[in-house]
Amino acid sequence: MEDIYEAPAKKRWRFFKTFQILFYIVSGIGVIVACIVTYYGYQLYKELSPQVHAMIDYHPNEITQVFDSRGRLIANLFDEEYRFYVTYNEIPGRVVETLLATEDTMFFEHDGVNIDAIARAIFKNIVNMRYMEGGSTLTQQLVKNMLLTSDKTLDRKLKEFLLSIRAEQVLTKEQILERYLNYIFLGHGYYGIKTAALGYFKKNLNQLSLKETAMLIGLPKSPVKYDPTKNLQHSLKRANAILKRMYDLGWISQAEFQQGTKEIPKVYNQTLTQNKAPYVVDEALRELSNIPNLKSGGYKIYLTIDLEYQNIAREALLKGYENIMYRIIDREQKSRQWRREQPLTETQLDEFRKQQANTLNGAIVVTNPHTGEVLAMVGGVDYAQSSFNRATQASRQFGSTMKPFVYQIAFNRGYSPAEIVIDSPKRFGKWVPNNDTKKYLGPVSMQTALEKSLNIPTIDTALKITEPALYAGLESFGFTNFPKDLTVVLGSLSISPMQAAMQYSLFSNYGTIVKPYIVAKLIDPQNKEMVFQTTAMEATSPQQAFLITSILRNVVQKGTGHRARVNGIQIAGKTGTSNLSRDAWFCGFTPDLEAVIWFGRDDNSSIGGGAYGGNIAAPVFADFISKALEINPGMQRNFRTPNGVYQQNINNEFIYYTDTSRINFEQIEETQRLREANEPIF
Structure with missing residues (x-):
């Protein structure tokens, strides 16, 4: 009986021992695996831990927003x-x-x-x-x-x-x-x-x-x-x-x-940027190009732009552009009629218009002349077709819009608007300048010469003040890189519309030139503000500058700028057209606003269509000011006459002068006597 039970007991013992050995082996393997996994996990944990800092120091890209002067959104940038x-x-x-x-x-x-x-x-x-x-x-x-x-x-x-x-x-x-x-x-x-x-x-x-x-x-x-x-x-x-x-x-x-x-909510399908003034935004980004991560840093950029002015400036520029197109097409059709050719068909007209549109363009800059704030700026007629900003990046011949600066130098040197200059044919070496009308008026006052934008009297004025004084005077006004010869008085120098706006503040801001600026302030994500302002330079006295303003008012009232007139408000301004009508300008201002309008072709060829500053740029100014008055009916309507400015009727001209103005009554009387006697003058 003992042998009968001994075998199962031994079997159980051997089974237990075998199980025990397997348990230890498996446990050992498990411990080893656990150690390996733990070690791997620990090493992986140490390796990955620094990555968590990307979550701790989370600074994602954020939209930078651009606002106008009244806090209205212009664009989202990213x-x-x-x-x-x-x-x-x-x-x-x-x-x-x-x-x-x-x-x-x-x-x-x-x-x-x-x-x-x-x-x-x-x-x-x-x-x-x-x-x-x-x-x-x-x-x-x-x-x-x-x-x-x-x-x-x-x-x-x-x-x-x-x-x-x-x-x-x-x-x-x-x-x-x-x-x-x-x-x-x-x-x-x-x-x-x-x-x-x-x-x-x-x-x-x-x-x-x-x-x-x-x-x-x-x-x-x-x-x-x-x-x-x-x-x-x-x-x-x-x-x-x-x-x-x-x-x-x-x-x-x-x-x-x-x-x-x-509920079924209303869903909006919006564009991301919502850029309402792309030329302006591009210029602001150029001015702030030193700011790191500007388009992804969550900044708020406040501009001097007024969106209402911006919209009417763009509309006025486009209307002026269409006016030029109409003139060009109309002249082409009449020319074909004169040549006894068939007029252009609708298909041909579309193609002709596209050809013209490839190069024809324009720009407008509107500023507050007293602060330098750019209230509106349009650098082209179609940003989608060309992002090149002609308001700031194009440098074009200034034409007759240069002339007021020549006369300002003369007035600063003691001449008065009543000073007589001669309008007659002259030769300067190989250069034989002419008036646009090819007609000559003989002796005229400086005031009349500027009102009628006469070329020869402007040269005569430059000779009176001497060329060295002329060039020094222009440099004192901030002009640079201009030709040191008499062609400069007729606008041979090149300038951008934005630079022109700065230069014309000499008159619109009573003798103090202010630099236009677009960015008013920048706020970073920590709400730290960076405020921007203009720079100013006193170039002449308010009294002397007003002498030019008074004449430029006459330019608009009865001279080459008459298409810029707007009822109920005083306007001063000057037209300008470069050689072969490559550039057409109007630089004008009211007591509160200044606007510079330019039209031309990107390839610097002639505009065509009989285009001049007076018939294509000046109407844009009138259109803009008319709508600006609707937006801001409280706008100042009349220019302020500074103390120390006087007025006198001289030969049926109302002439303004100052205490420093020398009025040569003997010259005026002698000129009048010779004119009445029909005798040669000077």
Whole structure:
């Protein structure tokens, strides 16, 4: 009997020993594997920890916004990501609730990963034999999007697991939510919840309805599929599912659920930049080119521009452009008629117009002449066709708009507007200048010479003051790089419309030249302000400058600039046309506004159509000022006459003069006697 029970006992003992040995082996292997995994995990954890700093020091690209002088939005600027940043304190609680109900109900309970959710997701995926859902927390989603890739690999999942735990150790729950809601892409080019709210609904976050909030929160799952501007029904269906989830959780009432599911919000399909003044914005960026990350740093740029003035300036310029086109086409048709050729057909007219439009262009600059603020600037007739800013980047011959500066130098040297100059043919070496009309008036006053824009008397004036004094005077006014010969008095120098606006402030600002500027102030994301102002240079006295202003008023009232007249307001200005009508100018001003208008061709060829500054540029000034008066009816209407300026009727001309003006009455009387006797003068 003993032998019968001995065998099973030995077998049991051997089995136990074998099991014990296997247990130790497996345990040893497990310990080794655990050590290896732990070591690998620890090394990986150490390796990945620095990456978390990208989440800690999160400074995403933000939109830089450009505003006009009244705080109205001109443009949104960005490099790669169109984003408005919002802090956690600015995020409504309903937005957070909607997000957590959709993505991570236990967000405030877990430590970065939710083991229960992962287990449920794995079980559900196995049962259905396909991927049904994931178990990622919001923290894991943020880590994957910010620090990792979307690869479905074990290595990536392990990194995500470890980084999520680390992220929860160094960031608060609120900080994680803030980063998530600012980082996510919500379709249509929008990054961040605030951007999408403004873009899709034109609302701030605290103005969103429950349904609108759900539509936004539903977007990250598939920004294209649920983009409400393209697939509204999909977006509404996804939002209703989110509302159902919130109702099931007890986070919204039945009334809120029913009201929300019925709502169909109005969705806006907006362009991202919304640039209302592209030439102006480009110029502002050039002026601020030393600011790092200007288009992605979340700055606020406030300009001197007034959008209302900007709009009417653009409309006036385009109307003037169409006037030129009409003149060119009309002259072409008449020319064909004179040549007894068939007029252009509609198809030929379209082609002819396109050919003209390839090079014909214009620009306008409107300033406050007393402060230097640029109130409007248009650098071309079509920014989409050409972004080249002719208002600031084009340097064109100034033509007769140069003449007032010559006479200002003369007046500063003691001559008066009554001084007699001779209008008669003259030769200067090989140069034989003429008046535009090819007619000569003989002896005229400097005032009449400027009013009628006579060429020969302007040269005569320059000779009176001497060439060295002329060149020194022009340099004292800020002119540079001009030809040191008499052609300069007829406008052979080149200048941009913006520079012309600065130079003409000599007259419009009573003797003090102010430099035009566009950027008023820059505010960085920390609300630190950088304020900009003009620079000013006193070039002559208010009294002396007013002598030119008084004559330029006559230019508009009865001279070459009469098409710039506007009823009910005093206007001073000067027309200018360069050789072969390559450039047509009008530089004009009222007591409160100054505007410089230029038309020409980009290839510097003749404008054509019988174009002159007086018939194509001056009407643009009148059009602009008329509309400006409607916008600002309280605008100053009359020029102020400085103390120390006097007026006298001399030979049927009302002449202004100052205490320093020398009026040569003997010369005037002798000239008048010789004219009446029909005898040669001088």
